[in-house]
Amino acid sequence: MFKQAVGRKLKALLLPAVIFIIWCLGSKLQLFNSYLVPPPAKVFTTALYLLKKGILLRHLVVSFYRVFVGFAITFLTAFLLAVIIALNTKLSAYILPLLEFIRHIPPIALIPLLILWLGIGEESKLMVIVLATFFPVFLNTLSGINNCDPKLVEVGHVFGLSRRERFFKIVLPQALPAIIVGMQIGLGYSWRSLIGAELIAASSGIGYMIIEAEQLSRPDIILVGVFTIGLFGCLIDYLFFKLTAHYLERGNNQNAASFKNKQFN
Amino acid sequence: MQPVLKISNLTKEYQLDGTAFRALNEIKLTIPAGSFTTVVGKSGSGKTTLLRIIAGLEKATTGEINYLSGSSVQRPAFVFQEARLLPWLTVEQNIAFPLQGKLEQVELSQRVKRQLQLLGLTEFAAAYPAQISGGMAQRAALGRALIYETDLILMDEPLGALDAFNRRKLQEELQTIFAANQKTVIFVTHDVEEAIFLGEKVIVLDEGQILAEFKVPITAENSQLFTLKENIITSINS
Ligand SMILES: Nc1ncnc2c1ncn2[C@@H]1O[C@H](COP(=O)(O)OP(=O)(O)O)[C@@H](O)[C@H]1O
Numbered sequence: 001m002f003k004q005a006v007g008r009k010l011k012a013l014l015l016p017a018v019i020f021i022i023w024c025l026g027s028k029l030q031l032f033n034s035y036l037v038p039p040p041a042k043v044f045t046t047a048l049y050l051l052k053k054g055i056l057l058r059h060l061v062v063s064f065y066r067v068f069v070g071f072a073i074t075f076l077t078a079f080l081l082a083v084i085i086a087l088n089t090k091l092s093a094y095i096l097p098l099l100e101f102i103r104h105i106p107p108i109a110l111i112p113l114l115i116l117w118l119g120i121g122e123e124s125k126l127m128v129i130v131l132a133t134f135f136p137v138f139l140n141t142l143s144g145i146n147n148c149d150p151k152l153v154e155v156g157h158v159f160g161l162s163r164r165e166r167f168f169k170i171v172l173p174q175a176l177p178a179i180i181v182g183m184q185i186g187l188g189y190s191w192r193s194l195i196g197a198e199l200i201a202a203s204s205g206i207g208y209m210i211i212e213a214e215q216l217s218r219p220d221i222i223l224v225g226v227f228t229i230g231l232f233g234c235l236i237d238y239l240f241f242k243l244t245a246h247y248l249e250r251g252n253n254q255n256a257a258s259f260k261n262k263q264f265n
Numbered sequence: 266m267q268p269v270l271k272i273s274n275l276t277k278e279y280q281l282d283g284t285a286f287r288a289l290n291e292i293k294l295t296i297p298a299g300s301f302t303t304v305v306g307k308s309g310s311g312k313t314t315l316l317r318i319i320a321g322l323e324k325a326t327t328g329e330i331n332y333l334s335g336s337s338v339q340r341p342a343f344v345f346q347e348a349r350l351l352p353w354l355t356v357e358q359n360i361a362f363p364l365q366g367k368l369e370q371v372e373l374s375q376r377v378k379r380q381l382q383l384l385g386l387t388e389f390a391a392a393y394p395a396q397i398s399g400g401m402a403q404r405a406a407l408g409r410a411l412i413y414e415t416d417l418i419l420m421d422e423p424l425g426a427l428d429a430f431n432r433r434k435l436q437e438e439l440q441t442i443f444a445a446n447q448k449t450v451i452f453v454t455h456d457v458e459e460a461i462f463l464g465e466k467v468i469v470l471d472e473g474q475i476l477a478e479f480k481v482p483i484t485a486e487n488s489q490l491f492t493l494k495e496n497i498i499t500s501i502n503s
């Protein structure tokens with residue numbers, strides 16, 4: 001077991017290590033234009049500088065804050081709408097086709113409109129996050145509730161549970177793995193879409209730091225920004241996974257496994 | 266004894282390709298309080314449909330089900346052929362499920378403990394359904410029905426999915442459990458021997474109709490029980 005785990009970690013690190021060595025050697029032998037590919041040492045000192053001055057942290061905090069607020073808005077609206085539609089099946093014929101249309105429009109394409117309507121303040125950026133994360137949360141919650149095993153719901157009937165009790169004690173716990181998977185996908189989307197929004201209209205945030213660096217011709221800062229995005233994207237995903245693993249594995253829940261295979265995004 | 270349940274002229278029709286199919290046909294049945302009634306019949310004879318209508322899981326087409334006034338039954342408990350435990354709850358939590366939030370926590374956990382002991386599930390209390398055998402899962406389902414405060418328990422082939430050893434063992438335990446308490450039981454099975462072993466009265470159902478009723482003598486000799494079994498099988502095959 002232990003050996004296997006170590007082996008997996010080594011395998012995961014192999015390719016990054018190769019890329020890093022090529023980067024180091026190429027820079028040393030001056031194979032790359034240092035304006036296009038800054039040497040590792042330069043990127044490292046820039047990272048240290050941005051950290052020491054608190055610049056990186058300031059941008060990170062702003063970006064995190066936006067993701068947090070945007071995702072909270074998404075979760076409330078998408079979750080509630082999914083519950084309402086799942087419980088009132090007649091409504092779905094009116095609402096789902098429109099949502100299906102909206103789902104195919106990439107939020108980035110809407111940014112110019114959002115800027116016109118909402119300005120370049122926080123609202124337009126939060127809206128981009130909401131648009132980008134709404135569907136994974138909404139669709140996975142909806143399918144989790146709709147795929148609830150009617151045989152288990154009957155158990156609720158047999159023991160005299162009210163409609164409300166059946167929903168909270170049987171339907172919702174059974175849909176939980178699907179809801180969590182939807183949230184996990186949504187969180188990943190929110191991080192990526194936010195950076196996109198900050199590239200276009202912002203005066204702070206990691207995305208802004210990157211676009212500003214482009215204008216200053218500072219590829220080293222761009223690379224620090226890119227690494228930060230990837231690193232914290234992984235970190236968010238990992239933390240969320242650790243927080244929810246218990247619910248996904250609880251009782252070896254069969255639903256968890258099946259939902260992993262038919263997630264919506 | 267006082268009847269607890271009276272079923273009169275119960276008919277259930279399903280629409281199949283535009284024609285009405287009678288799954289139950291004019292069933293008349295009286296269930297005395299504290300009795301153990303078994304229902305046998307071939308598969309498709311309407312056994313499950315009968316129980317589901319009594320439980321209120323399905324509506325009768327015509328006919329009536331009356332609980333006798335004064336009986337404390339509001340809703341019967343139901344044990345399905347599959348255990349139908351909630352996979353995200355432990356054995357203990359599954360047994361507590363019907364009374365969760367309806368009883369003080371201390372009182373509830375005492376009652377659950379008693380059921381766990383009665384059914385030999387104590388060491389599995391913290392296990393999840395996916396971690397226990399089919400026999401243990403069915404015991405937990407039984408505990409869940411026993412803890413529910415009702416005098417009437419409906420069981421739909423609860424031992425049908427078990428192997429012969431587990432089945433025999435649970436049959437004996439069921440007999441002891443129900444000899445010791447006042448519950449009224451309607452027990453469906455397709456196994457005639459099981460029906461005789463457990464029941465005080467055996468009802469034979471065929472094509473939605475009651476073909477015959479047999480009383481099981483309490484102090485019967487083996488030869489008598491054998492004749493009874495032959496009679497029931499003849500009645501089913503007639
Ligand atoms: N929901 C249903 N729709 C149509 N036919 C049904 C339905 N449920 C049961 N039946 C039919 O009613 C008959 C009795 O079924 P059931 O009560 O399940 O029998 P048993 O439990 O004795 O095997 C069968 O012929 C079955 O096909």
Ligand SMILES: [Mg+2]
Pocket residue numbers: 312313314421
């Ligand atoms: Mg059946």
